[in-house]
Amino acid sequence: MFHTVLCDLLGIRYPIIQGAMQGAGGPRLVAAVSEAGGLGVLPTFGGTEKDLRDDIEKTRALTGRPFAVNITPIGRAFTESRAAICVEMGVPIVTTGRGDPGSNIVQKLKEAGTIVLPVVPSVHHALRVEAEGADAIIASGMEAGGHVGRVSTMPLVPQVVDAVKVPVVAAGGIGDARGLLAALALGACGIQLGTRFMATVEGECADWMKQRLxxxxxxxxxxxxxxxxxxxxxxxxxxxxxxxxxxxxxxxxxxxxxxxxxxxxxxxxxxxxxRTMAAGEIAGMIRDIRTVRELIEGIIEEAATLAEKLYRVSRAEGGGKPLNIRHRARASES
Ligand SMILES: Cc1cc2nc3c(=O)[nH]c(=O)nc-3n(C[C@H](O)[C@H](O)[C@H](O)COP(=O)(O)O)c2cc1C
Incomplete structure (x- = not known):
């Protein structure tokens, strides 16, 4: 269920991307997400060239499934060198964050056959990266943990969907099955989650951060x-x-x-x-630390149940019972 164009584009089972998280997600988390059927993404926000090469090798030792590298464009030399490493090491998918990586970088990655998904905060940015050759666009609202723009996910995603021809992924403020269904309803073909993946057994952040979440x-x-x-x-x-x-x-x-x-x-x-750490508004919803597999499979299974309920209500087959999509436990009880 929930096999979308994103699954075909990236070669993954479920339309769920683990957004890159500097300081919270390295090879262990990335491999766990890819093994569970999503797309794990390694961060490169800072860090040396050797760090990136080592992380790619370590992730490959843990999973044979597709994973991506995120390049945060923090200067031309940095961006070019990290893109060159991705090409040289045959990384199949690259996401970019915090601004436009520039047509030069996208073009070089595309010439090497890399699939490129930039993260954007506005329709304006989405149009620009589409023109540069992006394969899909991750539209991220200001609810998200990490760098943010000024528009929330709910209004941003449908406006980006309407503006571009390439597939759109929704990010920012999504943490469970309800968020997945909402994103699909907005026209997205998948979701990117960051904060929720911090609060997993494999999440590679300090214990105090998980506790704060x-x-x-x-x-x-x-x-x-x-x-x-x-x-x-x-x-x-x-x-x-x-x-x-x-x-x-x-x-x-x-x-x-x-x-x-x-x-x-x-x-x-x-x-x-x-102390502080990047984290999104969805943190208020996090009440447990699960394994990555439990989280991903839970989202998919629960989304299937909720989709069924929505369908029944839309067909007036709910027996007159009003739809009440509540917390996980409540949803499965009713
Ligand atoms: C701790 C943390 C670190 C992050 N680091 C990066 C990063 O290095 N590069 C990037 O493009 N996005 C980064 N992000 C954003 C995530 O990749 C993702 O888009 C975002 O968390 C999605 O919103 P959510 O937190 O509401 O799930 C980070 C987010 C968090 C919470």
């Missing part, structure tokens, strides 16, 4: 440019709040630079309870 509610994240200089959704903390408040009081580039240096230093020396 279990504890916070839907208001427990915020957008701040402290960590990378660009807007990132992350665990809301006193330090991030104070930094953003201080920024709002000055337009001077020099003062803003000084503030960033000061607050970054404070962040580096902060005790665990004041």
């Amino acid at each position: 279990l504890e916070i509610d839907e208001t427990g994240t915020m957008i701040s440019s402290l960590m990378t200089g660009k807007p990132v959704r992350a665990f809301a903390t006193r330090i991030l709040r104070e930094y953003e408040q201080a920024l709002a009081h000055t337009d001077s580039a020099e003062e803003r630079g000084e503030l960033r240096t000061r607050y970054l230093k404070e962040l580096r020396n902060a005790p665990v309870e004041e």
Whole structure:
């Protein structure tokens, strides 16, 4: 069930991509996702060339299934060298994040036969990367953990779907079967999840991060440019709040630079309870740590049940019982 064009394009069983997560997902997580029928994605946001080569080798030792490498375009030399490594090592799929990788990079990857899926925050970006030759586009709303734009997933995805001809994947604020069905209803052919994969047995992040994901509610994240200089959704903390408040009081580039240096230093020396990490609004929904296989198969199985219910309701076959798509346990009870 739920075999879409994305499955054919990427050679995967389920239309579920694990978004690259610097600091939270290396070869172990990536291989687990690919083994479970989704697409695991290795991050390369920073890190040396050797790190990337080693991660590709390690992932290959753990799975024979397709996986991708994500290139965050943080400068031309970095982007070109990481793309060249992907080509040289025969990585079949590349995703890109935080902005346009540039036509040159997409073209080089395409000439080598690489499938390219850029992550975009707007219709404008989607049109640009489609023109550069992207095979599919991941439209990511501002609910997402990590770098974000200004539009939410619900309005972004259908507008990107309407604007481009290539397949569209929905990302940002998706963590369960309801999110998968909603994304398909919006016209997407699959979903990309980040935050939910952090809270898995194989998620490669510190224990305090998994614990924080279990504890916070839907208001427990915020957008701040402290960590990378660009807007990132992350665990809301006193330090991030104070930094953003201080920024709002000055337009001077020099003062803003000084503030960033000061607050970054404070962040580096902060005790665990004041540390932060990229995380999305979906964290409020996370109540358990599952294996990657349990998570992926659970989403697919539950989506099949919910789709059946929706179908029955649309055909007025619900016996007059109103549809109530609630929490996992409730959904299977009713
Ligand atoms: C801890 C963390 C690190 C991330 N690192 C990257 C990254 O290196 N490159 C990238 O393109 N996206 C990165 N992202 C974004 C994810 O790949 C994904 O698109 C996003 O998490 C989806 O939204 P969600 O968190 O609501 O599931 C990161 C997200 C998180 C939570």
